[in-house]
Amino acid sequence: MTDPFVRFERVGLSYDSTGNAIEDVSLTIGSGEFVAIVGPSGCGKSTFMKLCAGLHPPSAGAVAVDGRPVSGALKFVGMAFQNATLLPWRTTIDNVLLPLEIVEPYRSSFRAEKRRYVALGESLLATVGLEGQARKFPWELSGGMQQRASICRALVHDPKLLLLDEPFGALDAFTREELWCVLRDVWMLKRFTVILVTHDLREAAFLADTVFVMSPRPGKIILRKEIDLPRPRELAISYTEKFSAIVQELRGRIGNAGKA
Amino acid sequence: MGPRRRIETWAPWLVLISTVALWQAICSAFHVSEFLFPSPWAILVSLAQYAGPIGAHAFQTFWTTMAGFALGVAVGAGLGFVIGSSRLMYHALYRLMIGFNSIPKSAFVPILVVWFGIGTVPAILTAFLICFFPITVNVATGLATLEPELEDVLRALGASRLDIIRKVGLPRSLPYLFASLKVAITLAFIGTVISETVASNNGIGYLMMSAGAQLRMPLVFAGLIVISVMAMGMYELFAYLERRMTGWAHRSMNRST
Numbered sequence: 001m002t003d004p005f006v007r008f009e010r011v012g013l014s015y016d017s018t019g020n021a022i023e024d025v026s027l028t029i030g031s032g033e034f035v036a037i038v039g040p041s042g043c044g045k046s047t048f049m050k051l052c053a054g055l056h057p058p059s060a061g062a063v064a065v066d067g068r069p070v071s072g073a074l075k076f077v078g079m080a081f082q083n084a085t086l087l088p089w090r091t092t093i094d095n096v097l098l099p100l101e102i103v104e105p106y107r108s109s110f111r112a113e114k115r116r117y118v119a120l121g122e123s124l125l126a127t128v129g130l131e132g133q134a135r136k137f138p139w140e141l142s143g144g145m146q147q148r149a150s151i152c153r154a155l156v157h158d159p160k161l162l163l164l165d166e167p168f169g170a171l172d173a174f175t176r177e178e179l180w181c182v183l184r185d186v187w188m189l190k191r192f193t194v195i196l197v198t199h200d201l202r203e204a205a206f207l208a209d210t211v212f213v214m215s216p217r218p219g220k221i222i223l224r225k226e227i228d229l230p231r232p233r234e235l236a237i238s239y240t241e242k243f244s245a246i247v248q249e250l251r252g253r254i255g256n257a258g259k260a
Numbered sequence: 261m262g263p264r265r266r267i268e269t270w271a272p273w274l275v276l277i278s279t280v281a282l283w284q285a286i287c288s289a290f291h292v293s294e295f296l297f298p299s300p301w302a303i304l305v306s307l308a309q310y311a312g313p314i315g316a317h318a319f320q321t322f323w324t325t326m327a328g329f330a331l332g333v334a335v336g337a338g339l340g341f342v343i344g345s346s347r348l349m350y351h352a353l354y355r356l357m358i359g360f361n362s363i364p365k366s367a368f369v370p371i372l373v374v375w376f377g378i379g380t381v382p383a384i385l386t387a388f389l390i391c392f393f394p395i396t397v398n399v400a401t402g403l404a405t406l407e408p409e410l411e412d413v414l415r416a417l418g419a420s421r422l423d424i425i426r427k428v429g430l431p432r433s434l435p436y437l438f439a440s441l442k443v444a445i446t447l448a449f450i451g452t453v454i455s456e457t458v459a460s461n462n463g464i465g466y467l468m469m470s471a472g473a474q475l476r477m478p479l480v481f482a483g484l485i486v487i488s489v490m491a492m493g494m495y496e497l498f499a500y501l502e503r504r505m506t507g508w509a510h511r512s513m514n515r516s517t
Contacts, residue, residue, distance in 0.1 A: 050412070053412070053416040054416065055412055055415055055416055072418075073415055073416055073417065073418040073419075074416065074418075075416075075417055075418040077416050077417075079409075079412060079413045079416050080413075081409040081412075081413075083407065083409060085407050085409050085410040085413065087410075087428065087431070087432075088508045088509065089431050089432075089434075089506070089508045089509075098414075098427065099413075099414075099417050101427065102414060102417045102418065102419045102423055102427070103417045103418060137508060139508070153413075154413075157417070163416075165409075
């Protein structure tokens with residue numbers, strides 16, 4: 001929307017000699033923009049995320065985030081995955097606070113200001129509908145609640161960039177739609193930049209400002225689609241004709257890519 | 261506690277008592293000679309009669325085992341930490357250790373005797389050699405099976421390798437460690453007794469060996485029972501510690517209560 005926050009310039013990455021995972025990817029993502037990346041499985045969507053987070057250097061081209069070339073961990077990113085990956089020996093609140101034990105400036109003041117951070121974490125849990133669950137252990141929560149906690153963990157250190165790799169993939173349809181709305185509300189409130197990797201085209205169309213469609217491996221960007229649905233969006237919008245048309249267009253491009 | 265749970269709690273005792281009763285009945289009914297197969301009563305009598313010397317030998321065996329076990333925990337956990345946290349070390353050491361572990365530990369005793377003479381030292385070392393391996397394997401497994409996503413989450417925040425091991429790796433490997441301690445403590449008793457039977461003038465192994473040479477079979481069996489009771493006691497202690505320290509890893513079992 002405004003100035004570019006993430007910039008990929010002709011980026012390629014190969015893990016080994018079997019060929020590129022992604023190839024010749026150029027794109028820009030604005031600050032505060034909600035972007036979804038869709039594509040067939042194995043197209044390098046997760047690779048794209050690792051490049052953004054600085055977990056992997058590109059083999060070709062350049063990645064810049066927040067105006068600086070990415071070299072190593074960025075520290076202002078939050079990540080969540082299909083598996084909640086909460087630590088079973090920590091309570092929900094201690095799981096959520098884990099990033100604060102790692103990243104500065106919270107790290108050095110973690111002991112001294114623990115009480116304040118706990119309050120911060122609890123209010124964050126409340127915004128995703130987990131009030132009163134902070135002292136429970138992850139295994140005492142349902143799958144959907146675990147995923148909410150996992151998103152809180154990704155957000156607790158106020159990241160500028162939130163990376164989500166199919167975060168709702170393992171949930172049932174109703175819980176998934178509920179969590180779309182949770183994510184929408186948190187994002188509307190805090191306006192960080194989001195990159196959401198997903199298989200679910202409805203999810204992409206409902207949540208994102210811009211959807212990028214990737215081709216099968218080696219992954220390239222084959223479509224950039226701006227979703228011009230007005231915000232705030234309610235779930236009902238996903239039953240409109242306009243919404244269906246967007247989803248169908250995206251679906252069509254992925255289908256074509258399969259034959260190419 | 262439902263009736264079913266109560267039966268579960270008492271089941272091992274029922275099995276024990278009925279086995280002993282059957283054993284006693286057979287020995288009494290067929291007048292089995294004590295030199296061949298002593299009855300539980302005869303064993304009990306000799307336990308009481310030699311309580312003093314048995315206690316002294318048992319204490320020797322116990323602290324020897326504890327020393328070997330402590331050494332095994334220190335070395336085993338250390339090696340497991342190294343192997344589990346470094347791919348290079350894993351590849352360098354794991355197969356060699358499998359090879360080492362497949363050597364029967366009784367084969368080491370003569371070597372240890374040449375190096376250290378007979379007595380406590382070879383017994384401690386045999387207990388150590390037999391018990392460190394399961395600890396190493398378990399700790400290494402706990403550390404090496406970190407979810408890659410979780411590692412990504414933390415690395416993206418700038419966590420160092422040490423951070424990840426401290427916050428995730430070590431707590432995660434604790435249940436593996438405790439599970440292995442239960443196995444290792446019983447193995448350590450085996451190691452001590454093996455060494456004592458061939459190369460010592462002290463300990464339950466020595467007691468059984470000399471009682472056997474004098475055909476005092478009730479005393480031999482008394483020795484067996486003393487070892488077994490000590491090993492079971494230590495097993496239960498570590499099982500208790502495991503439940504206390506890492507209950508979160510056994511939640512499905514806790515839940516059914």
